Amino acid sequence: MKKLLFLLLSSLVAAAPLTAQDAPKPAQPPAHKQKKEKERPDTDIEKAMKKMGGAFRKLRGQAKAGAFTSDAVDLVATMKAAATEAAKHDPLKTKEIPEADRAKFVADYKAKMDEFNTTLDSLTAALKAGQTADAVALVGKLGKLQHGGHEEFQPKDY
Numbered sequence: 001m002k003k004l005l006f007l008l009l010s011s012l013v014a015a016a017p018l019t020a021q022d023a024p025k026p027a028q029p030p031a032h033k034q035k036k037e038k039e040r041p042d043t044d045i046e047k048a049m050k051k052m053g054g055a056f057r058k059l060r061g062q063a064k065a066g067a068f069t070s071d072a073v074d075l076v077a078t079m080k081a082a083a084t085e086a087a088k089h090d091p092l093k094t095k096e097i098p099e100a101d102r103a104k105f106v107a108d109y110k111a112k113m114d115e116f117n118t119t120l121d122s123l124t125a126a127l128k129a130g131q132t133a134d135a136v137a138l139v140g141k142l143g144k145l146q147h148g149g150h151e152e153f154q155p156k157d158y
């Protein structure tokens, strides 16, 4: 019986590395991302948005924990610089918009980025005043603006 158990256990141990090797490869990124990476470099808006993404992830984590750390004001400043840069450029989707509506589309994008920047200013003020509940709510508002901005201004097949 002991021998049988030993044999069983040793075959399990021997099988382990094989199982790890045979594990399925991680899923590929979605098709549109692969296409984008192959066909064109990042737009100026994308470069700026990626900078915002890193800072916003940290701020959201702090908001979720209900406590902001001493780097929070700097993170907001990083977002503000990136959002200001992003607002200077026309979204990729602009060329999909009928010419007659294009100026309005770009103006709407800039107005939304202005609202985003004003919200960042309010967040800085709340953080400096130690108003944590207000700051948490403002981080939530930024998340909503992000979602709405992407719905409206990113290309459909993005």
Ligand code: HEM
Binding pocket: 042, 043, 044, 045, 046, 047, 049, 050, 052, 053, 054, 056, 090, 091, 092, 093, 109, 112, 113, 116, 142, 143, 145, 146, 147, 149, 150, 153, 154, 155
């Ligand atoms: C917390 C705020 C935001 C974050 C973290 C964020 C992040 C991102 C990321 C990661 C991308 C894709 C970059 C890539 O894959 O190369 C992107 C694209 C984009 N975002 Fe945002 N975003 C935010 C807010 C906004 C807002 C408020 C707007 C509009 C008012 C907006 C408009 C866009 C547009 C138009 C693109 C497509 C790029 C282009 O047209 O060139 N984003 N964003």
